[in-house]
Amino acid sequence: MTGPLVDAAGASAGPRAPEEAQRVLDVRGLRKSYGESAVLCGVDLEVRSGEIVSLLGPNGAGKSTFVSIVAGLRRADSGSVTIAGVDAFAQPGAARRMTGLAAQDLAVYPVLSARHNLQLFGELAGLRGRELGTRIGEVARALRIEPLLNRPVGLLSGGQKRRVHTAMALLHRPRLLLLDEATAGADVETRTYLLDVVRELAADGSAVIYSTHYLQEVEMLGASVALLEAGTVIARGSVRELVAGHSTPAVEFRFAGPAPLVVAEPGREGFAECHDDLLRIATPDPAATIAATIPALGEDAGRLRGVEIVRASLETVYLALTGRRYASGGELS
Numbered sequence: 001m002t003g004p005l006v007d008a009a010g011a012s013a014g015p016r017a018p019e020e021a022q023r024v025l026d027v028r029g030l031r032k033s034y035g036e037s038a039v040l041c042g043v044d045l046e047v048r049s050g051e052i053v054s055l056l057g058p059n060g061a062g063k064s065t066f067v068s069i070v071a072g073l074r075r076a077d078s079g080s081v082t083i084a085g086v087d088a089f090a091q092p093g094a095a096r097r098m099t100g101l102a103a104q105d106l107a108v109y110p111v112l113s114a115r116h117n118l119q120l121f122g123e124l125a126g127l128r129g130r131e132l133g134t135r136i137g138e139v140a141r142a143l144r145i146e147p148l149l150n151r152p153v154g155l156l157s158g159g160q161k162r163r164v165h166t167a168m169a170l171l172h173r174p175r176l177l178l179l180d181e182a183t184a185g186a187d188v189e190t191r192t193y194l195l196d197v198v199r200e201l202a203a204d205g206s207a208v209i210y211s212t213h214y215l216q217e218v219e220m221l222g223a224s225v226a227l228l229e230a231g232t233v234i235a236r237g238s239v240r241e242l243v244a245g246h247s248t249p250a251v252e253f254r255f256a257g258p259a260p261l262v263v264a265e266p267g268r269e270g271f272a273e274c275h276d277d278l279l280r281i282a283t284p285d286p287a288a289t290i291a292a293t294i295p296a297l298g299e300d301a302g303r304l305r306g307v308e309i310v311r312a313s314l315e316t317v318y319l320a321l322t323g324r325r326y327a328s329g330g331e332l333s
């Protein structure tokens with residue numbers, strides 16, 4: 001890590017065991033309610049140096065509430081947030097200097113130019129003079145906003161504004177980077193180089209929390225997953241671990257008209273279900289299930305319109321755990 005602020009904050013935490021030094025974020029038992037409504041119900045989350053954690057979950061699950069409490073923008077009812085050994089509730093200033101946040105809602109001054117926005121934010125984060133100028137140049141290059149630097153942010157397109165907003169979070173090379181739907185509304189190219197920047201920061205040792213509704217970004221980032229549902233982390237681990245632990249492949253038979261509940265393989269009755277024109281059989285051996293099922297369809301075989309093998313994936317895990325449907329293009333609703 002570079003930057004005097006980081007060194008100062010790290011030094012204030014005193015000597016640490018190597019394992020503890022690796023743990024940049026340590027959240028324990030975080031609770032938050034708005035009136036009667038509990039939004040975070042005791043969230044625990046650890047993120048280590050170099051790790052990217054993809055924070056997934058349906059609309060209203062509590063992702064932005066969690067991120068804004070970690071960033072020091074909202075107060076928790078109880079629990080603790082420790083950033084590189086610093087108690088973020090007791091020492092909010094020191095914690096904030098180690099944190100970069102690009103919130104879901106844009107926070108840019110529309111009448112100021114992109115450069116001026118970056119300068120103001122960089123100064124707030126403790127950057128000065130030549131170092132500030134160099135970093136503005138670097139992040140502007142990385143996020144392709146160089147041609148936009150002298151234009152008022154209010155006149156930029158939505159995706160261009162979000163790039164400026166995200167650049168502000170990266171300027172001081174934070175030890176903890178919090179990106180809340182950074183690629184919402186971004187075009188394909190923008191998404192690609194934003195993900196590059198995130199990977200590079202993580203490779204340099206930052207810990208990253210990255211909330212998204214685009215599941216393909218999780219694999220593109222090489223991120224682990226924290227799945228939040230109704231204020232509780234209901235799954236945590238690598239994509240491989242989650243897929244192995246929570247999902248099996250399935251075969252889907254689609255019919256013209258209502259699907260028949262046909263189960264040819266003994267013992268798999270409980271693994272078959274019908275939804276309208278779809279017969280779905282969860283199976284560890286899709287080829288064997290297809291071979292056994294088609295001859296058993298009898299007269300219904302004439303109404304068969306398609307057979308699809310649905311491989312276990314992050315999508316199927318997400319659906320199994322949250323019971324949600326996902327829209328085309330991999331964006332979850």
Ligand SMILES: Nc1ncnc2c1ncn2[C@@H]1O[C@H](COP(=O)(O)OP(=O)(O)OP(=O)(O)O)[C@@H](O)[C@H]1O
Nearest residue numbers: 034039057058059060061062063064065066104181
């Ligand atoms: N300031 C507030 N006052 C009252 N309720 C709030 C406030 N902020 C958030 N909520 C509620 O808390 C819940 C969690 O909201 P949050 O924004 O954290 O969800 P999210 O997981 O980020 O959702 P999304 O995917 O839509 O961004 C929602 O039901 C929301 O209505």
Ligand SMILES: [Mg+2]
Nearest residue numbers: 063064065104
């Ligand atoms: Mg949100």
